[in-house]
Amino acid sequence: MIRNYFKIAWRNLWRNKLNSFINLVGLSLGLAACILIMMYVSHEKNYDQFHEDAHRIFSIVGKFKMRDDEIRMTRLSASVSSQLKENDPNVEDAFRYYEYHQSINVTPNTANNKVFSENRFAAADANLFSFFSFELLKGSASDVLKDPFSIVLSQDVSEKYFGKANPVGKQIKIKQDSTYNFTVTGVMKDFPTNSSIKADVIISMSSLSLMKETRPLLVSDRFQGGSFATYLKLNAINKATTVANTAKRLDRLSNKESTSSYTLESLASIHAHKIDTGRFNYLNIFPLVAFLILILALTNYISLTTARAGTRAKEVGIRKISGANRNSLAVQFYLESGIFVCISFLIGILISIIVKDHFLELLNIEISNTFFFNGSFIVTLISLLVFAVFFSGIYPAIVLSSSNPIKSFKNKLEKNTGSATVRKVFTTLQFTIAVLLIISGIVMGTQLDFIHNKDTGLQRSNIIMIPVETSIINNAAAFRNEIKKISEVEQTTVSMNKMYGGYGVYFTSKENSSENYTVSVFNVDEHFIKTLAVSWYLEPEERTTFSEDKKIIINQKTISDLGLKSDPRGTKISFGNQFYEIAGVVKDFNYTSLETPIKPLAFFVSSEIDASKNMMGLFSTCLYIKYNSKAKLSTLLTKIENTYTNFDKTTPFSYQFMDDAFDALYKAEERLSFIFYIFIVLALVIASLGLLGLVTFASEQRIKEIGIRKVLGASVSEILVLLSNDFMVLVLLAIVIASPLAWYLADNWLNYFAYRINIPWWSFAIAGGVAIVLSIVTLSFQGIKAAIANPIDSLKTE
Structure with a gap:
């Protein structure tokens, strides 16, 4: 009987070629769109769920209120993990992770001594491979990050450095404040694309205390904010609140005046806090779009199938007179729908496979092929197929099986259904x-x-931003002077931060007041405001004084939020333990995404000489180059790169146009x-x-x-x-x-x-x-x- 059902179903599909073609194309396209969207959403919402103990792993986050703002501390001091493990029996294990936010120069000890710049560079505790379920291909999980100056490479990086040879035991040089020699102790499988921890090169946490640049990060034994992402593995998931209270108690022991609270965020929620707001909002929009497209395709099928109901009236009548009951007819028509949907589903999968790479390229995300064999994604696909079969078949089966056989011979099925x-x-x-x-x-x-x-209140066009590393420490001023000599260059300026790439935050209060406020901070030189064409609201009375020590420039928003007088020049406000005199006020401008309102901002301004010596010479900074609008960019960039490589041969040259940096926000x-x-x-x-x-x-x-x-x-x-x-x-x-x-x-x-x-x-x-x-x-x-x-x-x- 089932075989007969299949034959009849196939004949009906083949007999009505145009109708079948329209249904097939519409349903296949709709299902392909759904599969692609579900792939993306499932990947993003299943971050970190591949870990065996994912349900018991939490990230500890500090929070404190500053007027209307809630400040989140996702990075804590080095001692937080050990203090919690020692003081709360609910903590089974703890783990620290330090992520470098700049590229690191790596030189493998090979014949050519080629220098590589790695952007995904981190330090981790020795229990990385027992705490998480990352796969180690070479080396012992308990030992690879145990000793100082040990290093673990991802499979891709290992092949990039050493080819197919076993790298364990080989030497690698890491360039920071000095050059350090590391020994490769392990090779790990590349981390899954839906992991919130992403690294290609990981050094042992114990190495940080022996490196001049990172040693200060581990000095403090106070329970407070710091530089380390801290993860806790609990004995039971319902003890998260108890551990958070322990954290609050330990914080008060370190600082009685602290108002911080702590919360434990599940591993599954970490990614949602990391990704940008716009992208996360689409994770909620896209499933709705997928559902609507699927409904469009399925209603097409139902409409056209029931429209053809009248043409099958006599078939239904003959079957009923021959003894077929309503259930058997319903099964027949449901089976037809099921066959059709399954064919469309297979075509939809084929289409999604063909366009997958282009789709992911548009999203600018990477999804490894292994994800398609992930259990949750397979369950999602099966659920989609079951829903499509059920929805597409239920109404036609009811309509076509419910007719009166006498009326069926008179072609009245259409009218009565x-x-x-x-x-x-x-x-x-x-x-x-x-x-x-x-x-x-x-x-x-x-x-x-x-x-x-x-x-946005500042000039974004005709400005190039070049990151300058500390490797140029002895030649910073000379390098900047050579850049200024390039004929197409009109002006240069320096900032500790790249515009639209981050900023500092200080707590401040007015003179004779204990109430604290948060203020964004840029450390810049005296040419910054003019170079970026930021407008003055209240210009300094003496233009040469705003770069003097203990003087600052603020924006209009700072006046309103801090409740300062309308002309605050001469007023002093505190930053840390020191007071600074307000020398001038600039008009509000957007220095972050337009998704957020303008917030209070202050400039610490240095003279050009001091900036070249004390900022460019000692810290990683950003050099802004304003160029003539008639300049030929290819020629200008070649000149800048040649000048750069003459002064810094170790750090690869990179640049970004400021308007591109703004566009990148969106x-x-x-x-x-x-x-x-x-x-x-x-x-x-x-x-x-x-x-x-x-x-x-x-x-x-x-x-x-x-x-x-x-x-x-x-x-x-x-x-x-x-x-x-x-x-x-x-x-x-x-x-x-x-x-x-x-x-x-x-x-x-x-x-x-x-x-x-x-x-x-x-x-x-x-x-x-x-x-x-x-x-x-x-x-x-x-x-x-x-x-x-x-x-x-x-x-x-x-």
């Missing part, structure tokens, strides 16, 4: 979804365009919105295919009526209007329903931005226009074909 009404509902739903997505896409594009063109939104646009087009294609199938069926059903009307003198346009009227009403209804829904969703998305547009009225007009035009084109494609057909062909035979 109410499937025409259902198809109207589905068509309205499809275009509601399409219009909803179009409006959302227009709003996204308009908001991103607004961000890129907004005046790369996630741009990439994800581009993918969103692709899904919009996909939704429109699927909706149009469904409409094409329905209008094709309608013209077939009314072929004799059309023939009679043509014989009586009806024109092509009149017949086209006849076929289109019902569908156009549904499209207009869809526009009315979608508009308020789209406004609500778009407004909620825009609320994530501190600077946002008002939803443009014309976005609704464009979305409605696109839906109407697309509908007319689709209806015309089949409607004209039916209208110009020879009426004799439709009327000469029954």
Whole structure:
């Protein structure tokens, strides 16, 4: 019997080729889109879940309130892990991880002594491979990071340095404040792409205390903020609050005046705090988009299947008279739907495999092939298939199996099942979804365009930022002077931080006040404000004094937030244990993403000579180069690079344009919105295919009526209007329903931005226009074909 069911199902699919093709294309595309979206979302939301004890591992985070702001300390002092392990029996094990935030020069002891620059460089406690489930390929898990100056390489880095040879026991030089020799003790498998801990080179934690640059990080024995990510493995997950209270108690023992609280965040939640807001918001939006596209594809299938119900009326009647009950018929039609969905699902998987690399490239993320064999992702795929089979088959099975056999012989199945009404509902739903997505896409594009063109209060164009490392310590001033001699260069300035790449934070208070505030801080030289064209709100009374010691420049926001007088020049505010006199005030400008409002800001300003000596010479800094707008960039960059390599032969030359750095803040939104646009087009294609199938069926059903009307003198346009009227009403209804829904969703998305547009009225007009035009084109494609057909062909035979 089952074999017979399969035969009949296949014959019906093959008999109605156009109908089957439309269904197959729409459903395959919809399922492919769902698979890709689910792959991305599942990867992002299953971070760190591959660890065996993931449910028992927590990251400890300190928090304290500073007026309206909550400051999170995700990095703590070196002694926090040992103190918690010693003082709370609920802590089974503890682990520290130190991540370098700049590239490190690595020189393997090989014949060519080639220098490599590694960006994923870290230090870890000796229990790394017992605490987590990372796989060690060579070396002993308990010993590889036990001794000072031991180093573990990832499989890729090991092959990059030493080829296929076993690197264990070989020497590697690490360049920091001095050059240190490390011994390779192990090789680890490359960390999974959905791991929040990512490193290619890991040195032992005990090495840090023997290196001049990192030794101060381990000195403090106080329970407080610091430089180390601290992970705890608990005996039981319900003891997290108890351990957090222990942390608070230990903190009070270190500092009685501390107001910090502590919380334990599960391993699964760490990634959500790390990724940028825009990208994380899309993790919530994309599953909804995937669901809507899937519903579009499935309703297409249901609409076209029930539309063909009347053509199978006699088949149903004969089966019932021959003894088939309703259940067996339902199984038959469910099986047909299942076969069709399974074929579409396989095609959808094939499409997703073909476009996967391009999709991930657009997202700018890496997902290893091993993830596709991850249990949770396989379960997700199976769930998708089961849902698609169930949803697509339930209504056709009910409709087609419930008919009266006598009426079936009279072709009255259509009238009695109410499937025409259902198809109207589905068509309205499809275009509601399409219009909803179009409006959302227009709003996204308009908001991103607004961000890129907004005046942020400083000059971003014609400025190159070059990171300068401490390796240039003895030649900093000479290097800067040589850069200034380049003919295309108009001005240079120095800052401790790259613009849009971070800033310092200080606690400050007004004179004769104990109330603390948080203020962002930039350490810059005297040319910074002029070079970046930051405008003065209150200019220093003496332009030469604002770079003097114990004087600062603030922004307008600092005046309002700290409650300073309208002209605060001469007022003193504290930073740390010292007071600084306000020399001037600049107008507010955006120094972070436009997703966040402008916050209080202060400049510690040095003279050019001091900046070259005490900033560029002692710390990793950023040199800003303002160049002539008529300069040929390729030539200019070659000159800058040649000058750079003359003074620093160990650190690779790198640069970034400031406007690129600003745009990079929104790369996630741009990439994800581009993918969103692709899904919009996909939704429109699927909706149009469904409409094409329905209008094709309608013209077939009314072929004799059309023939009679043509014989009586009806024109092509009149017949086209006849076929289109019902569908156009549904499209207009869809526009009315979608508009308020789209406004609500778009407004909620825009609320994530501190600077946002008002939803443009014309976005609704464009979305409605696109839906109407697309509908007319689709209806015309089949409607004209039916209208110009020879009426004799439709009327000469029954």
